[in-house]
Amino acid sequence: MMIFRTMRKVWATDPRVDPNPLVYTILTVGAILYPVWAQISTGGQGDFLISVLADAGVYILLAIGLNVVVGFAGLLDLGYAAFFAIGAYTYAFLASDHMVVTPLGEAIHLPFWIVLFIGLFVAAAFGLLLGAPTLRLRGDYLAIVTLGFGEIVPRVFKNLSVWTSGVNGISALDKPVLPLWLQGPWSGDSLEVVQNFKIISPMAFYVIMVLLLGICVVLVNNLRKSRVGRAWMAVREDEVAAAAMGVNTVRIKLLAFAIGAAFSGFAGSFYGAKLSLVSPENFGFTVSITILVMIVLGGMGNIPGVIIGSLLIYWVTFLFLPALPPLANEWATKIGLGGLVPPNGDWPGIGEEMHRLQFLIFGIILVLTMLLRPQGLIPSRVRQQELTRGVTEDQTIEDVNAETTA
Amino acid sequence: MTVAPSQPAPQMAPASQDFILKIEHVTKRFGGLVAVDDVSFDVKRGEVFALIGPNGAGKTTLFNSITGIFPPSDGRVVFNGRDIAGAKPHQAAALGIARTFQNIRLFEYMSALDNVRVGQHCRTNSKLWDSLFKTPRERQEERTITDRAMELLTFVGIQAHAENYARNLAYGQQRRLEIARALATRPQLLLLDEPAAGFTPQEKVELMRLVDKILAEGITVFLIEHDMKVVMGISRNIAVLDHGELIALGSPEVIRKDQRVIEAYLGKGA
The missing domain is CATH 3.40.50.300 (P-loop containing nucleotide triphosphate hydrolases)
Incomplete structure (x- = not known):
């Protein structure tokens, strides 16, 4: 335990220093420099890397939304991916040829920009629908109900195959087109730069994602510091006292739920457009939990923390773990353990072994991070106080024990 | 500075109305347990009213009934001439x-x-x-x-x-x-649930001064308190609860001499 104590001390940030401005600056500069770095480091073949970060952006959006529900209002939502699915399917219904094969018989092709917001409102409506009867429940009970909702929604999409093509999902969704006003007079014959410009390059998605994220971060920060944000925190701290101070707790919780769902629906529409494919398999329980892990690990309630947490978890689950087997082979050879690489009897080879162990490794990474940094990577001031207090108490007890045994 | 409503809060009653709060036959049952049993009394506008009684007498339950945390099982809570029994806590707060x-x-x-x-x-x-x-x-x-x-x-x-x-x-x-x-x-009516609990004598004096200041802002103060010095020192009228029943009601002088109150606090034979 000595190691943990030392590491925690090394890692503990000075509570008087607010790391958020620095983190925001690093994130902004990073977002601008990343595509340049991606292209240069791969000699112009960096599209894949840019695309990956745009996908990570979808998760950041989801995490920011779930943070409103869990981090601000203190409502544990375990079925958050359901709203993500609803947003994605909304895009699939409203922006593809799919409706031809449904009882409707006619394709709907609404523009990306409009469907983004339809997705947002549809998901928010479902958030209200789920929240209205269930938000009277507290803590654990609410978590179980949302868990159920998260299981039901993908199954509905899976089994309502007349409308959703079931397990096959819906493919060939429309690619976003620049809004009409951007195809203005300059897109005449001589200057046909953006005529019918379709957003298919990863770079375009990346730019849109970064802009959307920027806007969302500003809006959520505004909310956090507003009358509504304070009411959420009051409900999180003490619901009875909040009600006695005039906060309509049911309504304010419903609002948090709807806003969280709206983010998820928004992210879902974007995800559908980028992937050009939706399938019920993409919205399982693992997705809900992954997003929850992102915000807890990053620092619940603190937006820069949530962003960093999302990036880190996205990198670990989608890039680091899949890349681990070949990496393990390479390292084993380098340090002179090349004998471990080929399969041998019961030994499947180090690469295959790493492949089998990837969830164990993921678990170990999570446990270690939470042990070393229980308040999250970049905690909100609140969580920091809450937990450093606990740590100092631990330390005094350990110190006393150490003294008495010495 | 002013603490009183700068804009009149909704349902402001005419100044002629004497009573800001009327508790009428309020009963609160939890299953078979009767926590508050048919209690009635009135709180005058602009006074300090105290609710006293031994532990478990139902004082806080009555507060919870007034503020909507546990709506009363029976009876009326009339605030500014309007029955608010069953109002939600945030509605009670909005009413004042x-x-x-x-x-x-x-x-x-x-x-x-x-x-x-x-x-x-x-x-x-x-x-x-x-x-x-x-x-x-x-x-x-x-x-x-x-x-x-x-x-x-x-x-x-x-x-x-x-x-x-x-x-x-x-x-x-x-x-x-x-x-x-x-x-x-x-608020027009401020309910204080044991505001002096755990206070030093010096802090109790400061609290009484604060209550005076609040009163000067035109806010009626209704408090639960165990400390008799505080209660007798600041309140105009006192209600005494024991086992959920109202056993005495009146000015500090009356309450001080009431045989049932003395028995409730010190036991029979005292």
Whole structure:
């Protein structure tokens, strides 16, 4: 335990220093420099890397939304991916040829920009629908109900195959087109730069994602510091006292739920457009939990923390773990353990072994991070106080024990 | 400074009306247990009214019935001439009834200032849209909220701790912060649940001064208290509960001599 104590001390940030401005600056500069770095480091073949970060952006959006529900209002939502699915399917219904094969018989092709917001409102409506009867429940009970909702929604999409093509999902969704006003007079014959410009390059998605994220971060920060944000925190701290101070707790919780769902629906529409494919398999329980892990690990309630947490978890689950087997082979050879690489009897080879162990490794990474940094990577001031207090108490007890045994 | 409503709170009754709160045959049952049994009394506008009684007499339950936390099983709670039995807690607050809690219930991990800001929730009306886009209206309202929160912290004397988390304040400061938070809702009637519990004699004197200041703002104070010095010192009228029943009602002089009250507190034969 000595190691943990030392590491925690090394890692503990000075509570008087607010790391958020620095983190925001690093994130902004990073977002601008990343595509340049991606292209240069791969000699112009960096599209894949840019695309990956745009996908990570979808998760950041989801995490920011779930943070409103869990981090601000203190409502544990375990079925958050359901709203993500609803947003994605909304895009699939409203922006593809799919409706031809449904009882409707006619394709709907609404523009990306409009469907983004339809997705947002549809998901928010479902958030209200789920929240209205269930938000009277507290803590654990609410978590179980949302868990159920998260299981039901993908199954509905899976089994309502007349409308959703079931397990096959819906493919060939429309690619976003620049809004009409951007195809203005300059897109005449001589200057046909953006005529019918379709957003298919990863770079375009990346730019849109970064802009959307920027806007969302500003809006959520505004909310956090507003009358509504304070009411959420009051409900999180003490619901009875909040009600006695005039906060309509049911309504304010419903609002948090709807806003969280709206983010998820928004992210879902974007995800559908980028992937050009939706399938019920993409919205399982693992997705809900992954997003929850992102915000807890990053620092619940603190937006820069949530962003960093999302990036880190996205990198670990989608890039680091899949890349681990070949990496393990390479390292084993380098340090002179090349004998471990080929399969041998019961030994499947180090690469295959790493492949089998990837969830164990993921678990170990999570446990270690939470042990070393229980308040999250970049905690909100609140969580920091809450937990450093606990740590100092631990330390005094350990110190006393150490003294008495010495 | 003024703590009283600068704009009249809704349902402001005519000044001629004598009673701000009338408890009429209020009963509260929890299953087979009768916590409050057919209790009736009136609280005059502008007075300090005290509710006393041994532990478990049903005092806090009555407070909870008035503020909508547990609606009464029977009877009427008439506030400003209107029956509010069964109103939700946030509705009671909006009508002008504020309260503190016996076991301090602050928003622990919010600053003292934010605690008082939350208290103004029901007197402000920025919409979601205003908050999202920080409209000029919202900025203006936020400034007013902050100014008023600072005024209230100054009023109870803890302005130096505005930025501290509520849980890091000293015990006495927490009690004061709860009062400031309750005053932020612009109440006409303030319910204090054992405000002097755990106070030193010096703090009790300061509390009594604070109650006088609140009264001077035109707010009626209705308190539960065990400390007889405080109760006898500041209240105009006293109601005594024992086992959920009202056993005595009247001025401090009357209550002091009441045989049933003495028995309830000291046991029979005293």
